[in-house]
Amino acid sequence: MTIDELDRAVSECRACPRLVAWREEVARVKRAAFRDEEYWGRPVPGFGPPTARVAIIGLAPAAHGANRTGRMFTGDRSGDFLYAALHAVGLASQPTSVSADDGLELYGVRITAPVKCAPPANKPTPLERDTCRPWLSQELELLRPTLRAVVVLGAFGWQAALPVLGRFWEVGRPRFGHGVGYSVAAVDGGPGLLLLGSYHVSQQNTFTGKLTQPMLRDVLVRAAVAAGLI
Template sequence: MSLALLDREIAECRACPRLVQWRERVAVEKRAAFRDETYWGRPVPGFGPPDARMLIVGLAPAAHGANRTGRMFTGDRSGDVLYAALHAVGLASQPTATRPGDGLELYGVRITAPVHCAPPENKPTPAERDTCRGWLERELDLLAPTVRSVMVLGGFGWQALLPVLAGAGWTVPRPRPRFGHGASITLHPDRTDREPLAVHGCYHVSQQNTFTGRLTPAMLERVLADTARAAGLSPAGPPISPS
């Protein structure tokens, strides 16, 4: 198994009837601004190098963003914010993401999600999250030789990721650590083929957060920089926050 093969398998998944129906309906009805485009309309695999040292975990593809373009956080305003911040701290080759083949590269970072299909109202059900869990476990297993840190965007991703990490070879404390912007924990492995993993929380880059100022570019860049340094990367940007 390789990440490339895993990505191809993810893109063929039809396990959740509600999500299949929704993503394909959106791809046919489209948004007026994109009526001349061909939508991806399938599960969206992760994006980034197979030897990434840092992982970013979101929520799910946006209906007219990644569900349209076929690449995580690409083609919508949430992605505009995320990739601008990644570029600002030296983890991306450019500040914009419009479509696959646009020249964007990530440096030591991979982006994925606990749910790979666009859900109605951006709200996957617990059952859909759990059905998709196996993909993230397999992705983490393939990344385990190199990954050293994770930045989680939002409480949904945090709650979805911790059980996955527990099943993928890391010990998660009980009670489980609570999500918060700037929260950080170090998980220790319970398998000999795993290394300690630093997990950092960040508010999601949704318009609800970025338009209201709950999450500013400076706040996002700081958590990105902290998470990158925990992975052994050398980003530009602010120093690590005091513990």
């Protein structure tokens, strides 16, 4: 399976009844500001090149962001914050991500999530997280030949990503923390990986100053240097 084939398969998944019902209800009811738009309303695949050297792992699509636009971290303020930082350090072609056809390109970076559907209250259940895990596992397996650094946004994403990363790298049980990094060896003697944590780019963190642009840029630069992108 190629990345493109995986992305198509992800977008057709209906494995979790609660998530299917929610994402489709949101797409039908819509937010007033987007009432004239056609929502994506499906699982959201990863975004970025199949030869990415850095992966950024979030939590799940936002109901009126990626669930509306069909692209990770696109169409909401969390995405604005993330892409502004990526552009500032030379990993994105533009600082904004408005729609799936806005021309944005990522340089050596792929953005994905352990849960592919927008969950109610932004809180997937443990069962939904585990049901969705094979998609992330297949994605990382396809990226593995080139992948050299992973940035995980938030503690939930960290907990969800570790079992998947553990298939390929000796990650153990490292604690999450902003800016905390771990150099981990491959389970088969192949290339190692730099695993980095960052606070999530949610408005709860960015509006309160818990996560600032310089803080996020610092983590992204460390990942890019480890991956040989800058």
